[in-house]
Amino acid sequence: MQDQKEKKLLVLALIILAIYISPLFILGENAHIRVHDNLDSNLAWYKVLRESGEIFGPIDAVIPQVMNGIPRNAFGTEYSGIVWLYSLFPTMTAYALSQTITRLVAFFGMYWLLRDHFLARKEWGLITVGTSLAFALTPFWPSGMLSTLGMPLALWAFLHIRRGRKTWKEFLVLSLLPFYSSIVLGFFFFLFAMGILWIIDVIRRKKLNLAFLLSLMYMALVYCFVEYRLVYSFLFSTEPNSRDEYIHARLSLWRAIRLTFKNYVLGHTHVMTVHGLIILPILLAAFYLVWKKGWWRQEKYFVFLFILNFVLSLWYAFWFYKGWQPLTEKFHFMNSFNFARFHFLRPLVIYVSFALALKIIWLNTKEFRSIIYFSLIAQLIILGLFNEEVFYREKPSVKEFYAEELFSQIRDHIGRPVQEYRVASVGLHPAIAQYNGFYTLDSYNNFYPLSYKHEFRKIIEKELKKNKQIRTYFDEWGGRCYLFTDELGKHYMFKKNTKKKLKTVQFNFEPFKKMGGTHIFSSVPIVSAEENQLVLEKVFSSKESIWKIYLYRVI
Numbered sequence: 032m033q034d035q036k037e038k039k040l041l042v043l044a045l046i047i048l049a050i051y052i053s054p055l056f057i058l059g060e061n062a063h064i065r066v067h068d069n070l071d072s073n074l075a076w077y078k079v080l081r082e083s084g085e086i087f088g089p090i091d092a093v094i095p096q097v098m099n100g101i102p103r104n105a106f107g108t109e110y111s112g113i114v115w116l117y118s119l120f121p122t123m124t125a126y127a128l129s130q131t132i133t134r135l136v137a138f139f140g141m142y143w144l145l146r147d148h149f150l151a152r153k154e155w156g157l158i159t160v161g162t163s164l165a166f167a168l169t170p171f172w173p174s175g176m177l178s179t180l181g182m183p184l185a186l187w188a189f190l191h192i193r194r195g196r197k198t199w200k201e202f203l204v205l206s207l208l209p210f211y212s213s214i215v216l217g218f219f220f221f222l223f224a225m226g227i228l229w230i231i232d233v234i235r236r237k238k239l240n241l242a243f244l245l246s247l248m249y250m251a252l253v254y255c256f257v258e259y260r261l262v263y264s265f266l267f268s269t270e271p272n273s274r275d276e277y278i279h280a281r282l283s284l285w286r287a288i289r290l291t292f293k294n295y296v297l298g299h300t301h302v303m304t305v306h307g308l309i310i311l312p313i314l315l316a317a318f319y320l321v322w323k324k325g326w327w328r329q330e331k332y333f334v335f336l337f338i339l340n341f342v343l344s345l346w347y348a349f350w351f352y353k354g355w356q357p358l359t360e361k362f363h364f365m366n367s368f369n370f371a372r373f374h375f376l377r378p379l380v381i382y383v384s385f386a387l388a389l390k391i392i393w394l395n396t397k398e399f400r401s402i403i404y405f406s407l408i409a410q411l412i413i414l415g416l417f418n419e420e421v422f423y424r425e426k427p428s429v430k431e432f433y434a435e436e437l438f439s440q441i442r443d444h445i446g447r448p449v450q451e452y453r454v455a456s457v458g459l460h461p462a463i464a465q466y467n468g469f470y471t472l473d474s475y476n477n478f479y480p481l482s483y484k485h486e487f488r489k490i491i492e493k494e495l496k497k498n499k500q501i502r503t504y505f506d507e508w509g510g511r512c513y514l515f516t517d518e519l520g521k522h523y524m525f526k527k528n529t530k531k532k533l534k535t536v537q538f539n540f541e542p543f544k545k546m547g548g549t550h551i552f553s554s555v556p557i558v559s560a561e562e563n564q565l566v567l568e569k570v571f572s573s574k575e576s577i578w579k580i581y582l583y584r585v586i
């Protein structure tokens with residue numbers, strides 16, 4: 032009877048999951064999705080890579096469309112499943128399929144993990160299914176794929192191997208996950224945590240558990256194969272790149288403490304857990320019950336995860352504490368590799384903790400069991416409000432954002448093969464021009480030659496002097512190699528109804544012309560155009576675009 036009830040819950044959960052994803056398939060390019068680190072970058076990169084003919088390019092290959100030849104390695108490995116989705120399907124079909132794959136694996140991974148290792152009793156089926164569905168609906172970073180949402184499935188496999196079960200299922204999981212996730216965006220930190228678990232086992236049990244160790248090594252080797260471009264760049268590349276000037280340790284002690292609690296309650300944009308309103312109070316209530324009843328040993332897993340959750344936020348915040356500076360100056364890899372990402376373990380930690388907390392409430396008294404139903408339903412409703420089509424409904428649709436028809440008109444007006452000239456954008460993301468086939472001098476990339484950054488800086492040098500915020504942003508990071516201005520600051524979304532104008536901008540277009548630059552795409556009028564050696568050629572606008580593009584030619 033209980034099995035049938037759980038099966039019905041599973042079917043209901045899958046129906047809800049299908050409804051959640053359905054707007055992407057139904058609306059296609061008219062869907063509203065995340066802009067930050069998505070439309071403004073990754074989705075354009077996949078298209079650029081596909082059209083470059085360099086998917087399987089050699090280690091030293093370059094993509095000429097971006098930054099006069101950005102390294103092929105900056106676009107990731109050809110063995111990533113998401114690269115092939117975007118190579119084989121139109122952008123929004125690939126996006127919808129990727130969301131479907133990721134959320135289904137997240138759901139079943141968490142379900143199997145809880146069922147087999149944490150909540151084995153059949154009476155807890157509602158908690159297991161409900162928590163798994165909530166986990167699968169979290170607004171994860173789209174291009175991260177299974178980098179965080181695949182962790183429950185990996186943990187399920189490793190815990191089975193640790194206990195002595197070594198079937199083909201576990202090794203199939205460890206073999207396939209690296210092809211749809213990223214080691215630097217999650218699994219490096221997960222494998223590190225599993226390594227710590229193995230060491231603890233060795234100390235406590237006085238046994239090596241070679242099967243567990245070898246499984247960790249096996250998955251790490253698969254990642255090295257899949258991410259061979261990253262491994263090569265990290266170990267063997269001698270050319271200085273933009274990350275060599277990245278300075279992460281800036282925060283004062285008070286700001287680091289404040290960031291600790293902000294991250295603990297609100298989470299992080301790349302690993303959004305939406306846990307602050309419902310889950311966090313449940314975790315605190317369960318911890319109180321454990322303390323009140325003295326269930327420290329009985330609920331040791333919950334207590335450990337409860338503490339770990341806070342420690343991960345503490346680590347994340349204090350990684351940016353300025354006290355690290357002496358060490359980062361001595362050990363360069365501490366700047367080039369983002370060790371703050373241990374907090375990418377938090378989605379796994381928080382949702383397993385949530386399930387265990389609900390179990391503790393279930394065990395405490397029957398009178399409190401209504402809290403379980405309320406918490407699961409409320410959490411699912413809140414996550415429903417974070418559905419992209421709901422949350423980003425006021426943002427431009429994919430079609431409006433990339434405005435292919437509008438940029439086709441611009442391309443026709445210029446009337447030259449796009450590879451013969453270079454453009455840059457003001458007041459809108461360079462990814463839009465890249466998506467439409469233009470060759471851009473500006474871009475959003477975290478890995479490009481440092482010499483290029485220095486050359487590009489000459490164009491915006493006077494503007495950076497006026498504004499400390501954008502100067503620090505560019506000089507101490509530089510991932511957004513944009514035509515920054517003092518007047519616009521760090522804003523790149525000026526739509527066609529904006530009243531904003533650039534009045535006193537001071538660009539240096541001599542280096543721009545030396546780099547092959549000929550045109551500027553601006554979403555705002557540049558009043559001081561003549562002073563900047565610019566001639567307004569034409570203004571482009573259309574109903575299907577959110578942009579009004581002022582096309583300037585550099586003279």
